Amino acid sequence: MNITINQQILTFDKEIKLTEVLEIYKASQPYAILLNGEFLPQSEHGCTWLKDSDKIDVVGAIQGG
Numbered sequence: 001m002n003i004t005i006n007q008q009i010l011t012f013d014k015e016i017k018l019t020e021v022l023e024i025y026k027a028s029q030p031y032a033i034l035l036n037g038e039f040l041p042q043s044e045h046g047c048t049w050l051k052d053s054d055k056i057d058v059v060g061a062i063q064g065g
């Protein structure tokens with residue numbers, strides 16, 4: 001199973017949850033997640049199973065004022 005995260009392809013031999021991929025990718029909070037181009041609320045990160053060819057974008061928060 002191939003998952004693309006920020007244009008980097010990761011390959012897994014089993015089903016995997018989004019939170020596991022984020023740990024492997026070493027994503028650091030705060031961030032927002034786009035899954036296949038759609039915003040995914042943080043409350044859904046832990047229960048989201050990924051499918052082959054899913055595309056994840058990890059977008060870092062930008063502070064402003």
